[in-house]
Amino acid sequence: FSYNPYCWVKECCNNDYIPGDINTLRQTLNERVYGQHLVQTVVEAITAHWNPKYKAPKALTLSFHGWPGSGKNYVSKFIAESLYKLGTKSRFVHHFIGRIHFPLIGETSKYKEELYSWLKSNVTYCPRQLFIFDEVDKMPPGVLDGIKPMIDYRDMVDGADYTKAIFIFLSNTGSYLINEYYEKMWNKGKNREELQLSDLKRGFYRSDNIKSNLIDHYIPFLPMQEKHVIECIKDEFRQRDVLFPNPIHIRQVLDFIEWGPDSSKLFSKTGCKRISSKVMILVAKHYPDDNKKSEL
Numbered sequence: 001f002s003y004n005p006y007c008w009v010k011e012c013c014n015n016d017y018i019p020g021d022i023n024t025l026r027q028t029l030n031e032r033v034y035g036q037h038l039v040q041t042v043v044e045a046i047t048a049h050w051n052p053k054y055k056a057p058k059a060l061t062l063s064f065h066g067w068p069g070s071g072k073n074y075v076s077k078f079i080a081e082s083l084y085k086l087g088t089k090s091r092f093v094h095h096f097i098g099r100i101h102f103p104l105i106g107e108t109s110k111y112k113e114e115l116y117s118w119l120k121s122n123v124t125y126c127p128r129q130l131f132i133f134d135e136v137d138k139m140p141p142g143v144l145d146g147i148k149p150m151i152d153y154r155d156m157v158d159g160a161d162y163t164k165a166i167f168i169f170l171s172n173t174g175s176y177l178i179n180e181y182y183e184k185m186w187n188k189g190k191n192r193e194e195l196q197l198s199d200l201k202r203g204f205y206r207s208d209n210i211k212s213n214l215i216d217h218y219i220p221f222l223p224m225q226e227k228h229v230i231e232c233i234k235d236e237f238r239q240r241d242v243l244f245p246n247p248i249h250i251r252q253v254l255d256f257i258e259w260g261p262d263s264s265k266l267f268s269k270t271g272c273k274r275i276s277s278k279v280m281i282l283v284a285k286h287y288p289d290d291n292k293k294s295e296l
């Protein structure tokens, strides 16, 4: 552990606090994220990015696209938790939300300036920062222009080195395109896992908030089908100590979910969102504390 007593009590910019545990990330994404085989690209990208051998030429920029409730925030949380000892509570992990942090179009230049100096002071203190921008599609256009020099191919920008930073942009942009493409595949009887990154890339280029040549990896999140939602429901029961929920109760949660599109009713319109409140009610009603672990 660190010899600096300050670091015994406060988070420091060192390997103890930033272990960059890629193996845990790989395993967690494999085991806990359902139906998103393409997210493994993230593991490869981060492995290469933080390996000094490869000398990253720029900050790593990942752009997650997809339907609500398909796992974009969920995966970002796992990235933060495996790279930083304090996870999302780390002072090196920053989460900006479009509608909350940048609500007003008229304030665009102010946001741009503030964002620039905020990012700069953080990266100057510790280069291994994680910046997550959620709801990118709901930010006033132009806010992210201010950070372009920081994610471009440059060793130093204004005295700061951004090449070890990671930027993740989350949005629903392109989700109709992803869903339509996947529905067509499904109609042809193809497997979900046959979908490749390259199949969808062109669509993202057209509808992007940031200059597409500065994004290193576009990750499409596929819409959630019934079998994935069932897994999410079981997770919610497990979190409340119900290891073997009654299938009738799983069905009751499924019945609350709306399915679309009209042509196939293949996907949950809310992905795996809004499940927990339903599960909570069922657990309170049907699983008294003393027999939670067994099937009722």
Ligand SMILES: Nc1ncnc2c1ncn2[C@@H]1O[C@H](COP(=O)(O)OP(=O)(O)OP(=O)(O)O)[C@@H](O)[C@H]1O
Pocket (backbone or CB within 6 Å): 032, 033, 034, 035, 036, 066, 067, 068, 069, 070, 071, 072, 073, 074, 075, 171, 172, 221, 232, 271, 272, 273
């Ligand atoms: N692919 C998935 N595998 C397992 N659980 C998932 C998955 N997608 C979503 N969930 C569950 O649903 C919750 C909500 O998902 P999440 O917040 O990641 O959605 P999102 O894609 O970020 O949606 P939005 O576009 O509305 O921000 C997660 O906290 C998780 O519990």
